[in-house]
Amino acid sequence: MAKKSIALKNQKRNMIIEAAVHVFAEKGFFNANVHDVAQRAGIADGTIYVYFKSKDDLLISLFEQKMDGILDRFSKKLRTLSDPLDKLRTFISTYYQMIKEDKHLAEVFQVELRQSSKFLKDYHNQKFLDFLDMIASILQQGQQENFFRPELNIDIAKIMIFGAIDEVARQWILGAETKFSLEEACQQTSESLISGILNS
Amino acid sequence: MAKKSIALKNQKRNMIIEAAVHVFAEKGFFNANVHDVAQRAGIADGTIYVYFKSKDDLLISLFEQKMDGILDRFSKKLRTLSDPLDKLRTFISTYYQMIKEDKHLAEVFQVELRQSSKFLKDYHNQKFLDFLDMIASILQQGQQENFFRPELNIDIAKIMIFGAIDEVARQWILGAETKFSLEEACQQTSESLISGILNS
Amino acid sequence: MAKKSIALKNQKRNMIIEAAVHVFAEKGFFNANVHDVAQRAGIADGTIYVYFKSKDDLLISLFEQKMDGILDRFSKKLRTLSDPLDKLRTFISTYYQMIKEDKHLAEVFQVELRQSSKFLKDYHNQKFLDFLDMIASILQQGQQENFFRPELNIDIAKIMIFGAIDEVARQWILGAETKFSLEEACQQTSESLISGILNS
Amino acid sequence: MAKKSIALKNQKRNMIIEAAVHVFAEKGFFNANVHDVAQRAGIADGTIYVYFKSKDDLLISLFEQKMDGILDRFSKKLRTLSDPLDKLRTFISTYYQMIKEDKHLAEVFQVELRQSSKFLKDYHNQKFLDFLDMIASILQQGQQENFFRPELNIDIAKIMIFGAIDEVARQWILGAETKFSLEEACQQTSESLISGILNS
DNA sequence: GATGAATGAGCCTTCATTCAT
DNA sequence: AATGAATGAAGGCTCATTCAT
Structure with missing residues (x-):
């Protein structure tokens, strides 16, 4: 169960990263909002912060x-x-x-x-x-x-x-x-x- | 007089561009404030807008x-x-x-x-x-x-x-x-x- | 829950409108700040923009x-x-x-x-x-x-x-x-x- | 000569008031700039302040x-x-x-x-x-x-x-x-x- | 008197982040 | 874990006013 949970967690984390790739590519990191990324990932803004410490951290993690x-x-x-x-x-x-x-x-x-x-x-x-x-x-x-x-x-x-x-x-x-x-x-x-x- | 005035105007314009080069280089365009540029140029924030339409315009003009x-x-x-x-x-x-x-x-x-x-x-x-x-x-x-x-x-x-x-x-x-x-x-x-x- | 949420949202929206009525009446629309309205409503400045698109929109919505x-x-x-x-x-x-x-x-x-x-x-x-x-x-x-x-x-x-x-x-x-x-x-x-x- | 000077002064003053009437009518007092008025009057911004103490004073004088x-x-x-x-x-x-x-x-x-x-x-x-x-x-x-x-x-x-x-x-x-x-x-x-x- | 470049206070608005639910 | 309303700091920009020329 723990394994599955971790897998699920990673899955959502990846979803966010994938959304960030798209949004950052389109608008650039600075012009893109956390909200934009969340929307594209189909989640709430706050959820981003369950998986990443900050917007910067999201970019670094993506890298x-x-x-x-x-x-x-x-x-x-x-x-x-x-x-x-x-x-x-x-x-x-x-x-x-x-x-x-x-x-x-x-x-x-x-x-x-x-x-x-x-x-x-x-x-x-x-x-x-x-x-x-x-x-x-x-x-x-x-x-x-x-x-x-x-x-x-x-x-x-x-x-x-x-x-x-x-x-x-x-x-x-x-x-x-x-x-x-x-x-x-x-x-x-x-x-x-x-x-x-x-x-x- | 007109000549001198234009020369002076260009001189100040160049001063701002020079300041912008330094500030943008140090902090990056997005992390730099118009205030930072003005301060480095030794002028008031508003003066930037006498010579440039916007922060974007400053960057483009610089280019x-x-x-x-x-x-x-x-x-x-x-x-x-x-x-x-x-x-x-x-x-x-x-x-x-x-x-x-x-x-x-x-x-x-x-x-x-x-x-x-x-x-x-x-x-x-x-x-x-x-x-x-x-x-x-x-x-x-x-x-x-x-x-x-x-x-x-x-x-x-x-x-x-x-x-x-x-x-x-x-x-x-x-x-x-x-x-x-x-x-x-x-x-x-x-x-x-x-x-x-x-x-x- | 949805009902309650909508009711609460309308309640806060109305609170802001009520605050705006007071502030606009006292100072006039142009002399009044968004900050004044927010303060009177007991909320943060940014919260106004959760409920209204702009200061103009606030006035129109009020009307x-x-x-x-x-x-x-x-x-x-x-x-x-x-x-x-x-x-x-x-x-x-x-x-x-x-x-x-x-x-x-x-x-x-x-x-x-x-x-x-x-x-x-x-x-x-x-x-x-x-x-x-x-x-x-x-x-x-x-x-x-x-x-x-x-x-x-x-x-x-x-x-x-x-x-x-x-x-x-x-x-x-x-x-x-x-x-x-x-x-x-x-x-x-x-x-x-x-x-x-x-x-x- | 003094009389003539006063007449000229009043003439320019009236020009400004006339310009202000147009500009304020079109845009409203708050949306109109002193610059707009000056431009319509065909004078420099600063000249307004030779004849009027402030933008408010211009409106009151106009009245x-x-x-x-x-x-x-x-x-x-x-x-x-x-x-x-x-x-x-x-x-x-x-x-x-x-x-x-x-x-x-x-x-x-x-x-x-x-x-x-x-x-x-x-x-x-x-x-x-x-x-x-x-x-x-x-x-x-x-x-x-x-x-x-x-x-x-x-x-x-x-x-x-x-x-x-x-x-x-x-x-x-x-x-x-x-x-x-x-x-x-x-x-x-x-x-x-x-x-x-x-x-x- | 006339100018207009310069000023800088002030304002609307955005948005990353938090937190109660 | 997930939400999204709320926050408030920060920033770009405007513009009435000043003042050296």
């Missing part, structure tokens, strides 16, 4: 929970591969796939996550750093195995790669000026990041 | 004005160059230089500009698109002159390049996990974007 | 609700009568009685209601027109039954009669220069409106 | 000045007449004529003047009482000369008569529900007030 899922997903995908180039290509394609599957979540992550450090005091976004380190691991392995240039600064490269694919994804989501498909974006960014843009 | 300066700066820098590779390297180094010179402005741009489309109804950020098109121009010229790969999709590449350098800049500003100098970042991203990360 | 009561009261009083002269005299005496019983409400109505058309966009004061039409009905019946002059323009007369008794009531409330009782006012205005001021 | 003109006008019209009935009919027709000639002024008087006692502390509207007393004088003379009923309470009747014609005028101005001309209104109210509505 953490979703990030766990994402880290898990990437981890599983990469585990089966051994070639660093395969890994990098898979990482990139998985990223775009994820964006495609859940635009709302992507919007919340890209926009709100960026400023989390500023408005959420004392929140150190460890999970995001873990995510970046997945790229770093691939690069490190690739460097050790002589795939990637030895003079590559991995701390910079991991950020650069993330920034590149993330910005392309954002512009695709925004839809403005988008004259490309995600598939093409995936192929193009992979190729350019790996081989550069030079015609050699 | 537009600063973007004009930035576009001008890049335009001048690139004008003297003819080699596409030189142009791209200069573009990237100028970007990092700009970030270094005015961290506050960079923060406002990177964080608040991103979500502008969401919370500022009917604001189409044309100036940002113009900025991206400066990269596109370089790429196009380079492609025509056979420097860059013919199969490169410029609409994607311009975004990718911007995303790459911008994210590296952001992480450098945030300071967290930053184990690199901007000079190194410049050299590394230029090299990787141009020649790729492959060890060939 | 509508009170007008409903007034229309009902007059309607009941007149229903039992058949003679048009009796009806008119009763209408007038009821008006003065009402004024006497609730000076505050009278002040709000006489002063604020007048300008409602100007400051409350899109508010068409239908209830007031209904009130005037109660006089019109009496006049019409009286005209048909040959009590009142056939050449009487009822659309003008109804307004004239209302204006006459309302202005006397207002001056009585203002107290300035008032050298008469409401009873006398009732008797005098009834007589003058019905028989004129001529000594015939 | 006083316009009332002087009105009292003068009525006084001149009535001076030539000797018959109390003629006087009363002339009073009423002059009132409607005045309304017709300057709707804006009429609106300001009818709406704003009413509440003056409430929002303008310590303002005793003596001129309005003088106006009412012009009616009282007519009634008194008529009563002494046996034209009007001896039991008529003049303090009540003067208010009643004013209220009657003023309300008809207001409804005519508002235009809503107005199915009559001012000429008809004049004839009807005169007749009804003098002879009553009874069919005798």
Whole structure:
């Protein structure tokens, strides 16, 4: 019974998070009301506070929970591969796939996550750093195995790669000026990041 | 007299924008009060509204004005160059230089500009698109002159390049996990974007 | 439970309206703060907005609700009568009685209601027109039954009669220069409106 | 030169008052800005304060000045007449004529003047009482000369008569529900007030 | 006298959060 | 656990008034 109760509790908690993803994506964290989230979740405003300490806590919890899922997903995908180039290509394609599957979540992550450090005091976004380190691991392995240039600064490269694919994804989501498909974006960014843009 | 009056008005307007850059960078647009901006500018709250229609208008005006300066700066820098590779390297180094010179402005741009489309109804950020098109121009010229790969999709590449350098800049500003100098970042991203990360 | 809840809600709504009547009567709508009304009602400022959309809405709701009561009261009083002269005299005496019983409400109505058309966009004061039409009905019946002059323009007369008794009531409330009782006012205005001021 | 200067000063003062009449009539005293008035007068905001102590003072001055003109006008019209009935009919027709000639002024008087006692502390509207007393004088003379009923309470009747014609005028101005001309209104109210509505 | 930029007090309204039911 | 009415602090914005020019 206790187990079931916990499961139910988590279920409602997830419902709220799912509602928050939608509402925050649509209006942005600051323009969205707790009431909006509650309404979308089909519950009363006060109920939010049974599961979360505050509006900020809801956002952070959303990050953490979703990030766990994402880290898990990437981890599983990469585990089966051994070639660093395969890994990098898979990482990139998985990223775009994820964006495609859940635009709302992507919007919340890209926009709100960026400023989390500023408005959420004392929140150190460890999970995001873990995510970046997945790229770093691939690069490190690739460097050790002589795939990637030895003079590559991995701390910079991991950020650069993330920034590149993330910005392309954002512009695709925004839809403005988008004259490309995600598939093409995936192929193009992979190729350019790996081989550069030079015609050699 | 009229000239002087207009100059004075612009001077105060700029003072407010400068104050807003600092305050928005520190607290974020939503957490910052109009009072905070006024205080930093050394004026009364109401004076803000002599120069700007609303808090939103202040942010947009800040974007537009600063973007004009930035576009001008890049335009001048690139004008003297003819080699596409030189142009791209200069573009990237100028970007990092700009970030270094005015961290506050960079923060406002990177964080608040991103979500502008969401919370500022009917604001189409044309100036940002113009900025991206400066990269596109370089790429196009380079492609025509056979420097860059013919199969490169410029609409994607311009975004990718911007995303790459911008994210590296952001992480450098945030300071967290930053184990690199901007000079190194410049050299590394230029090299990787141009020649790729492959060890060939 | 639902019934009780609705009853309680209406009770509090009425409390606020009652407070608003007092405060608006004392200070006038524009000089009165929402805070004043809340304080008089013994609630927090924000609670006003649980029951009313805005300060304007509070005033309009006050009109509508009170007008409903007034229309009902007059309607009941007149229903039992058949003679048009009796009806008119009763209408007038009821008006003065009402004024006497609730000076505050009278002040709000006489002063604020007048300008409602100007400051409350899109508010068409239908209830007031209904009130005037109660006089019109009496006049019409009286005209048909040959009590009142056939050449009487009822659309003008109804307004004239209302204006006459309302202005006397207002001056009585203002107290300035008032050298008469409401009873006398009732008797005098009834007589003058019905028989004129001529000594015939 | 001093005289001329005073004349010029009065001219500008009048310009402001005229602008205020329009603006207050359109928007109501509270919804109208000093800026609106200044703009309509074609002067700077601050100039208002060269001629008037405050926004309230502007309204009061407007009343006083316009009332002087009105009292003068009525006084001149009535001076030539000797018959109390003629006087009363002339009073009423002059009132409607005045309304017709300057709707804006009429609106300001009818709406704003009413509440003056409430929002303008310590303002005793003596001129309005003088106006009412012009009616009282007519009634008194008529009563002494046996034209009007001896039991008529003049303090009540003067208010009643004013209220009657003023309300008809207001409804005519508002235009809503107005199915009559001012000429008809004049004839009807005169007749009804003098002879009553009874069919005798 | 005329100006209009600057002021800052004040107000309506929102909304995250609480708590009695 | 769930509710949603109530709270009250906080904030954007207005505008009558002032004053240096």
